[in-house]
Amino acid sequence: MEGDNIEKNRWACRHVLPLYASLGMADEVERIWKVCEYDPRLEECTAAIEAWGKLKKIEEAEAVFDKLEKKLRSPSVKLYSILLKVYAQHKMLAKGKDLVIRMAESGCAIGPLTWDALVKLYIDAGEVEKADSILQRAAEKKSGKPMFSSYVALMDQYAKRGDIHNAEKMFHRMRQVGYASRFRQYESLIQAYINAKAPAYGFRERMKADNLFPNKSMSAQLDQVNAFKKTALSDLLD
Structure with a gap:
């Protein structure tokens, strides 16, 4: 070259x-x-x-x-x-914070690229809630829709924690800003249920409603959450 x-x-x-x-x-x-x-x-x-x-x-x-x-x-x-x-x-x-201040002082318009970098900056620093807050504020501004990757990065963090509530919240917020549900979001979401060891009721039906169908890897994950369902039912019947 x-x-x-x-x-x-x-x-x-x-x-x-x-x-x-x-x-x-x-x-x-x-x-x-x-x-x-x-x-x-x-x-x-x-x-x-x-x-x-x-x-x-x-x-x-x-x-x-x-x-x-x-x-x-x-x-x-x-x-x-x-x-x-x-x-x-x-x-x-x-x-990173100092650079954003310099950026604002230079009169540079802060848009999706900057929001994405900021979100990942706080995620990598372990401040996931702060990253979530930044993304929420970005979505409320008129400087462009936050990037798909910003939402997925946060979803992945909540999934790692087994935080179903916040993973589902992020899934919903993506729909609100206009991102159609893709396989990538469902991959992250199912991981939240697996890490929480919780059954994911109606997951296949949700995917089907979005015209998405599980591949081999996703099917194995769905079997895992079905096993949690059986355990939950078993606990009730014991």
């Missing part, structure tokens, strides 16, 4: 930066970034921030952001959101 001369094939820089980062090759990321850093393009900067983030080189990621911030004077929402995701990946809550 690099060809004989990466400087002549500069279009490849934004593609190879994340590849080298995935391979853990920090020296190669640095080499490619040196080709770009004197006159960086937006796509190269976003790729470099992601790459340094994968390599846990936070200062280097911040340096790329600062360089582009000075060049553009008003960086895009996408650029802020990418650095915010780096902070989320490494549970750097304080830095």
